[in-house]
C-alpha cells in the first residue's frame with residue numbers, strides 16, 4: 001500500500017516551529033495528499049528517534065535546536081555543505097532506508113543574497129564586499145557557507161567571545177576571515193573613500209537571537225555604512241527587528257528572517273516530497289506566517 005508522503009520537524013522544544021505551516025501550505029497548493037508534523041525529541045532520545053524514521057514511514061525530518069550538530073553522528077551520509085557548516089537541518093530517508101543529511105539553512109542564506117545581485121566588484125578579480133557576521137553559532141556557520149555560495153569572500157566574524165569566532169574565521173578561509181570582538185562592530189572603510197563611495201559595500205548578517213522578542217537588540221550604528229549595504233537579520237519574531245528598522249530608515253537593502261525560513265524550507269520540501277515548492281505563492285505564505 002502506498003502511504004501519503006509524510007515528513008516533520010524534530011526539536012526540543014518544537015511547539016514554536018513554523019515549518020508545519022509552510023510545508024502544509026505548499027502540500028495544499030499542490031493538491032498533494034501528504035502531511036508534515038511536529039515531533040518533540042529530547043536530546044537523550046535523538047539517536048533512537050533518527051534511526052526510527054524509516055520504520056515510521058517518514059520521508060524525512062527537519063532538525064532544529066538543539067539537534068543540528070548532534071544529528072550528524074546518526075546518519076549514513078552527509079552532504080558536503082553539512083560538513084562545511086558543521087550541522088544538518090534536514091534528514092532524508094532514502095528508498096533503501098539509509099539516512100542522508102543536508103543543510104538547507106545554507107540555501108536559505110544564499111538564495112536571498114543572490115536575489116539582490118552579485119557581490120560588488122571594485123576591481124577586476126576583486127570582490128570588495130565586506131561580509132560582517134554577528135554570532136558564532138550554527139546559524140553563523142551557515143551564513144558563511146551560504147554567502148560563499150552566493151559569491152562573497154571577505155568575512156569579519158563578531159562575537160562575544162573571539163575564541164568562539166576563530167573557527168568561523170578559519171571556515172571563511174585565510175586571509176579573508178577575521179575574528180573580532182562584538183564591541184568592534186562598525187563599517188570597514190577605506191581611508192580614501194568618500195561617505196557615499198560605491199566601490200565598496202557591506203553585507204551585515206545577524207546570526208544571533210539579539211533583536212528577538214524579549215532580547216536586547218544588536219548594538220550597531222549604521223550611519224557610516226556604504227549606501228548599498230545589505231542588512232540581513234535571521235530573526236523573524238518580530239519580522240521587523242530593530243536592526244532591520246534602522247536599516248530601512250537609512251535606505252539600506254534588507255533581508256528578513258522569513259525570507260531565509262521560506263527559502264530553506266523550499267529546499268527541504270523538494271528533498272522530502274520530490275517536487276519543487278510552489279514559490280509563486282510566497283506573498284500569501286508570508287502573510288499567513290506573519291499572522292500565525
Ligand code: NAP
Nearest residue numbers: 135136137138139140160161207208209210234257260261
Ligand atoms: P546558537 O548556535 O545557539 O548560536 C547563537 C549565537 O548567538 C552564539 O554565538 C551566541 O554567543 C550569540 N548570542 C546570543 N545572544 C547574544 C547576545 N545577547 N549578545 C551577543 N551574542 C549573542 O544558535 P543558532 O542556531 O546559531 O541560531 C542563531 C539565531 O539564528 C537564532 O535567533 C535563530 O532563530 C536564527 N535562525 C534563523 C533561521 C531562519 O530560517 N530565519 C535559521 C536558523 C537560525 P555565545 O556563544 O557567546 O553565547
